[in-house]
Amino acid sequence: KNEVEQSPQNLTAQEGEFITINCSYSVGISALHWLQQHPGGGIVSLFMLSSGKKKHGRLIATINIQEKHSSLHITASHPRDSAVYICAVISGGGADGLTFGKGTHLIIQP
Amino acid sequence: DADVTQTPRNRITKTGKRIMLECSQTKGHDRMYWYRQDPGLGLRLIYYSFDVKDINKGEISDGYSVSRQAQAKFSLSLESAIPNQTALYFCATGSTYNEQFFGPGTRLTVL
Numbered sequence: 001k002n003e004v005e006q007s008p009q010n011l012t013a014q015e016g017e018f019i020t021i022n023c024s025y026s027v028g029i030s031a032l033h034w035l036q037q038h039p040g041g042g043i044v045s046l047f048m049l050s051s052g053k054k055k056h057g058r059l060i061a062t063i064n065i066q067e068k069h070s071s072l073h074i075t076a077s078h079p080r081d082s083a084v085y086i087c088a089v090i091s092g093g094g095a096d097g098l099t100f101g102k103g104t105h106l107i108i109q110p
Numbered sequence: 111d112a113d114v115t116q117t118p119r120n121r122i123t124k125t126g127k128r129i130m131l132e133c134s135q136t137k138g139h140d141r142m143y144w145y146r147q148d149p150g151l152g153l154r155l156i157y158y159s160f161d162v163k164d165i166n167k168g169e170i171s172d173g174y175s176v177s178r179q180a181q182a183k184f185s186l187s188l189e190s191a192i193p194n195q196t197a198l199y200f201c202a203t204g205s206t207y208n209e210q211f212f213g214p215g216t217r218l219t220v221l
Binding site for chain 2: 030031033035041042043044045048086088090097098099100101102103
């Protein structure tokens, strides 16, 4: 069973700061997801990675397969970025669902 | 319209009652999943299905059952609800490219 660890668990920052959330996993994977969950509860997929780096707007996700580590970066953070960010991995063939980290609760203060 | 829908969105019930949570999707995906989210524990897989004739147990299937009535529909049942099944439940679909799409969630409270 893959173990997924996220850090930090909680993060409070000021608007405009550069944010980094880290994720490590114990077993080789097919792909890694970064998910966002707002206070209303809905979950949105931000990125799916199997190698390298992806960028969407102010969000950047990287993955190092050899080190079993991924990071999610937010540039020029804004209060609307406040949410829980969840790392999740797919192992093996991928059909048997995701294994999730416990999430990072991010608060961006104006 | 949302690609993955769940009904009901909120439900309060009593211990011992039978509850069914329903999920429908218009993504055309064969893979469907039920997850449960608890504070401090994160999301965990309850059951998953690759197609109508395929049902698989996940990490925490005890106390739950599922039915895949059609490609688009996947229901989760609690035969006799207990308070520690109080949680937020998510249905999701999965593409063959490992993308996952989540429903809006069902908040279940068992008194």
